[in-house]
Structures are given as structure tokens and as C-alpha cells.
Amino acid sequence: MGIVVEGKGLTKRFGDGEAGVLAVDSVDFAIGEGELVMLMGDSGCGKTTLISLLGCILTPNEGELWIDGEQINHPDQDLSVVRREKIGFVFQLFHLLPYLTALENVIVAMDLAGKKSDLAENRAKELLIQVGLEDRLEHRPAQLSGGEKQRVSFARALANNPNIVFADEPTANLDSRQSENLMSLVRELRQEHSTTIAIVTHHEGLRKDADRIVQMKDGRILSE
Amino acid sequence: MNNIFLKDMAYRRTRVVLTAIGITVLILLILFLGGIMNGMRIQATQYVKSTGADIWISAEGSGGAFIGFSMLIEEHMGQLNAARGLEPHSASPLVFAQARPIIRGKPSKAIVVGFRPGKLGGPTHVLEGRMFEKSEFEDYSPEYVPPLQVVVDEKMGLEIGERIVIGGKELKVVGKVKSLMFVLDTPLLFMEIRTAQDVLLGSYPRVNMMIAKSSERVSPEQVAKQFEYSPLKIEVRTLQQTIDDIIDYYVVSPMRAVTFLRVMLWLAAGILVGMITYVTTLEKTQEIGVLKAIGASNMYVMQLILKQVVLISIIGVLCGLILSFIFAAVAPIFVSIHLLESIIVAVISFFVCCFSGYLAARKAVAVDPMLAFRGEI
């Protein structure tokens, strides 16, 4: 089983001196192909910062990062290329574009990766069917429930066949029934498509499905 | 999906429409003001050009015919007609003066043109009615009673036989001529030079200027030069110099503020587009952060915004262009919008809008994709 993402000595500080925060502190962390990793820890312990570092959204102050076997050269590389080709993101607050339908929101991810529009549309439909939204294709985000929006987010994250999907507290804004439904989707994606997923969540129901549960505290990884 | 920017615009249509209207109004004003100045330029020179004279003579120190105060004695005529380089007997005296005629009981504005019938300076034919007859006296004669008759501009709405009052004297409208308004739609009232002297100068036998034609073998510049050291107290200018003087005196100088205003309007159009783009971008900061987080390149984000800026600018500028022609047609003053010039102005305006939109859009490109992980910002 190959390693999809690997960070060594990743460190991220926000601010300098007294007021500075050491959000992620020399973390070594690797995620293997097809793994479902659960990232847990108190609020403010650095979970979001860590997945942003691993997902090439943030540049670390120190440390090295490999994605899909290639080392990331932070200052000189256009990280947007890595993000659109190798990584999928699901955010706590969905962040779909309000002026686009569910279908178009998925197509956008492929559009910005330069995929032809007819191909993109077919794939977007497939993905939305896969996440159980076949009858919501033409709905705007405002016409969708939280759970449905998060399913669209997952479809968007998967659009460019990423090596890994990072999900940051995807159920935090959902009620318990919707959370349960979404977790079923995560299980399905993992079982049927062996998608590699790193998910920050407090959802206890996912524990038994996770390959690994990683606990964080004060910017460090406590235990696995 | 190359129409994502259109969907964004449709979603924010109120703002898009308002911005386009803002640009439309500004471009309309820029073009319309240009049209007014153009119209003034045409009106300022159309009478002068219509006379066929290429030598314009005013009193020494007047700064040119139509410019400063100029009074000449008619005795110069003899010497002028004897001068070399002028077409024989082409020189003719002219009274050209602002007047306040009372028309149908109301004071209005007009310019009295007193000319010698059959000579340069008057209209060649009437559209309606008749011209007054040639004076019996070539030179001033106290016994002569000039006819109290006037030939008016067709656009004044006067009828043949109607009377107007100038300088307390009643004049009868005998003919109408093709419109040849002076600056700011000031109509010309043509009358015999003696009549003009009678109503405006209390029969004082002076004229404001004299005009003549250079003979075919000599250029008007040479003729003008020949008078430089003449003992007569006169200034001699060519048609071109006279036109330049008039445009500078009646159009360019008074309209300097308008020219300045047009530049300001350009600036305003640019600022408008820049500001709206800036505010819209600020509002969309998180959206842009999300797009960047899911892998949009800076180019992609820039294009998304610039496409909107370009489209809004095109719509605004085109509407302004079209409306300016419509407004020019229905305006109560003479406005002349030149198509090519308008297109050039419109294209410049378009680039001003796009450039300021671009400046504002740079802000969007700098958005931090980390915003995607935040809640309210």
C-alpha cells in the first residue's frame, strides 16, 4: 500500500513572539492509499491547520511534505495545481457557490482543472447520483438541506479523482440524522471506491470504520 | 463551463444593472458634452465659411474680426479695392454685432449682420420671401433712408411680413434664409448695412469689419502680409486665421471647464467600475477563497472577475454611445456627435473601465484560500 501524503516535521506558527501561536508543532504524519483516517482533538488544537498544511493550502514554517510521491517545493511551486489535481476538500460550512446549481457546483471543480465541459457534466451527474442526489441536480444551494449540501461538497471534492479527500468537521453543522447519513456516505465511498479520506470529526459512530484515529493536542499528535 | 461568470452576474443582477446604468450615464455625458462642443465649433465657423471671403479685416488692436471691439471707417474701402492681390471690387464692409431684438413682445438674442447687397457677407439666396434691393448709394449719404427690412434665419419661426423691433425701430421680415446659426444657436438677422447702422449705431457710418477675396494668383497669406506695414489702422487676417481665432475665443476658451469635466467624467467612470468591482470582490472574498482552496489558479479567478468587468463595460459604453445619438437628435440645442470620434471616446472609456476593474480584481487574486476553513469573516 503506497503512501499518498506524508509530512515530516511540519510546523506552523501564526504571528511572532509573545502573541504568536504554534498551531502545528513538528508533526510527522503519513496517510496510506485507501485509508480512512479520523483526526480528533479539542477545539484549537491544530486539526484544521494540519490538514491545510497537508492539503497544500498553507505553507509550513518548517518541515517537508510529499504528495503522491513528489516533494512539494513550497515557495517555488504553484500549489493550486496540486490542489486541483491531487486533493479534494470538504468544508464545515459547505461553501458551495450560491449562484450555481448542485450540478454546476461539481462542474466548476473540473472547469478550473481545465476539463472539457461535456465530459465534466457527465462525470458530475455520475458523482451526484453516487452521493444520492439524482433528483437534486438543478437545485441551488439555498434549496438544499445541510446534509444535501455536504453531499454536493463530497461530489465536488471527488470530481477530479483526487489522491485524497480532506474533510474538516463536515457534520458540525448538521443534525444527528443528517450526520449519520453523511457518515454512511463516507463509509460507502471508502468501501466501494476505496477513496483515501482524512476526516476531522467528533462523530463517534465513525470510530469503528476508521483505519486509524489520530488524537491531537496543542499542535502535536498524541497517539494513534 | 465558460458561462459561470454569467451565472454570477445573473445572481447579482441588480448590482450589474446599476453599474451598467452608471457607466451608460457617464459615457452619455462625455459624448454629449463633446457633441455640444462640436456643435459650437460648427456654428462658430459656418457663417464665416459661407461668405466665401478669405481676407478678414478688423481695426488695429482688435485682435481680429469677431474678437475685440472693432470700428472701421468705410473710406478704407477705396484703398482696399486698389490693393494688389485682391479680386477687383471684392472688398465689402460688414456690420456684425450682438443685438437684443424684441420678437413678439419678448426680448431674444440674435446677431445682426449688415452687409452690402450683392457683395460678400450676405446670404446668396432666400428660401422664402425675397432679398432687399441693392442700395442706390454705394457710399454713405445722409439723404438715403435705408429700408427697415430684415431677412431672418428659417429656424426663428417668423413669418414673412411679421415685424420685429431692434434699437427701437420696427423692421419687417421680408425673407427667410437657410439656417446659419452662430455659437449657441444664436440666429443671424441679415439686413442692409445702412439699416444695421441705423438701428444699432444711430446711423453712424462705421462698420465692424471688412471682408474680401484674394485673387487667384495670390495666396491669402501673401495678401495679409502685404498689409502688415500698411498706414491704414487695420489688422488683416486670412480665413483660416479668423476661424482659428473664433474657435479659440468662442469655443475652446469658454469650454475649457467642460473639457475638464469630460476628463473628470472619464475618471468617474473608471472609479465607478473600480469601486463596484472592489466592493463585489470584498463581498465575494470567501467565495474566492473557496475557489482557490479547491484549486482555482490566480488566472482563473482573475478571468472570472474580468469577464464580468468587460461585459458590464461593453454594455454600459454601448448604451451610452447609442443614447448619445438619440439625445443629440432630440436636444433643444445644436449638438453634433461625430461617429468616429464617439467610437474613439467610447473605446477609450471602455479601456478606462476595464483597467480600473483590473486594478480592483488584483485584490481578489491575493485572497487567502484558508478562508474556506473559516466561518463568518
Ligand SMILES: Nc1ncnc2c1ncn2[C@@H]1O[C@H](COP(=O)(O)OP(=O)(O)O)[C@@H](O)[C@H]1O
Ligand atoms: N490565521 C490564523 N492566525 C492566527 N492564529 C490562527 C490562525 N489560524 C489558526 N490559528 C490558531 O491556531 C490554533 C489552531 O487552530 P485550528 O487549526 O483552527 O484548530 P482546530 O481546527 O483544531 O480547532 C488556534 O489557537 C488558532 O487560534
Ligand SMILES: [Mg+2]
Ligand atoms: Mg478547525
